[in-house]
Amino acid sequence: MDEPTRAVRRLVAASTQQQRTTGDFLRDVCRTAAQALSASGAGISVMTDDGTRGVCAASDPLSERAEDLQFVMGEGPCIDAFTTRRPVLIADLGGSAVHRRWPSYASAAVQDGVRAVFAFPLQVGAARLGILDVFRQRAGPLTDEELPLALAFADVTVEALLDRQRGAEDGTVTPGREAADVGNRAAVFQAQGMVMIQLSVSLAEALSRMRAYAYAENRPLDDVARDIVTRRLRLEKDSS
Template sequence: MKGARATAVELAALHVDRPDPASSLVRACRAALSRRCSVGLTLAADAALAQRVSLAAVGPLAGRGETLQINLGEGPCVQSLSRLAPVLAPDLDDTDVTGAWPVFAAQARADGIRAVFAIPVVGARPAVPQPGLVLSLYRDRPGDLPEADLRTARTHVLAAELLLLAAPVPGEDSAADAWLLPTDAVVHQATGMISYRHALTTGQALALLRSHAHLRGTDLTDLAHAIVHRGLRLPDPPPPDPAGP
């Protein structure tokens, strides 16, 4: 019986020459699952998903689930990347599971997502933070993920890691765009503008951007686009309390 790594190598070889290898692999993962799930794949530079690329979203729930986690900076994908361990949430009504990300859970339920399973590439934690891959499965009904499907997801995220390592350097080949160029670069531009205008750190600027996106009920990328391209200015944040906490 072949091990997961050997199977992942074979999977990567099947998809490496496809025009969009990430989406091709994610579609294959979805087809291989015994229980129907939508599947998302995220490449993130940090556990807060402040810098990320959404590589693929296949199925009716994946796009919204991926966007919610990026907009809110919380969710099972964020927690999985932070812990470098799978996060399995078979029922988003279970507050014992969703306590670390209640806003995501509430909004995901409103969008018809009832269960989420986030599986990262698991290895030794590096001394210097490195980009991480997380494959997320979204279901429209509660229920545990069968062990066979968990193995399938792990194998496909390993294959995604191999495909990423094989990707050409940006500028050498347009195929690199699907893997390495951020689709939401406007978010980083907006964060930089907010940081400059309000004399904030980039972390504080991103938090301010997220809070206003939440208050306005809009996606983070849409708000960032308005700031960068339409001259929108956010109100100044309240000054810190001199008395402290």
């Protein structure tokens, strides 16, 4: 075991408890990672292989919004890192190349005060579990010491998630809200189909309409989807 991994294990062990739910555990990891990496915050999204987000956690409200924005917009370092299975390290979200790559996300994140994002896949072998995002309110790359530490945080998080999954199965770890969270994400796909039929648009256009509404109303995409599924919300056709 290398020194960064040992250091991360010590940090995580000192700040977390085995008896806490997985969501609480991940929030502790996010706070510990943000402090260790001199970051303004961190976020973790646990995802299925098709990109559906289940459990999510963040160190603070700003990081939670920066994390959620990527799923509302359908673009960003987190999504690219998950797709490519490689870290995506963006030292300056204000750069022109970054704005061309993720025009909606980069603009919204910078407006919220986020200037740098570093996304690390949570994976073991061919299996993808999600993403660890590190946020900074100042531009600049991770240092030569911080980068291996961030990679170690990702590795230790994967090990902990697998351990806690086994613990939930044998009753030694509290499962908490995880099953409900995955169900909430599944509602996005049901709502997408409903909007497609209601507005007579493609499936991709239906999701774009839902994301646009969520962004305009400053609401999580999950909440908008649940309102559509329960028929508390119906998106209108364009007047044009």
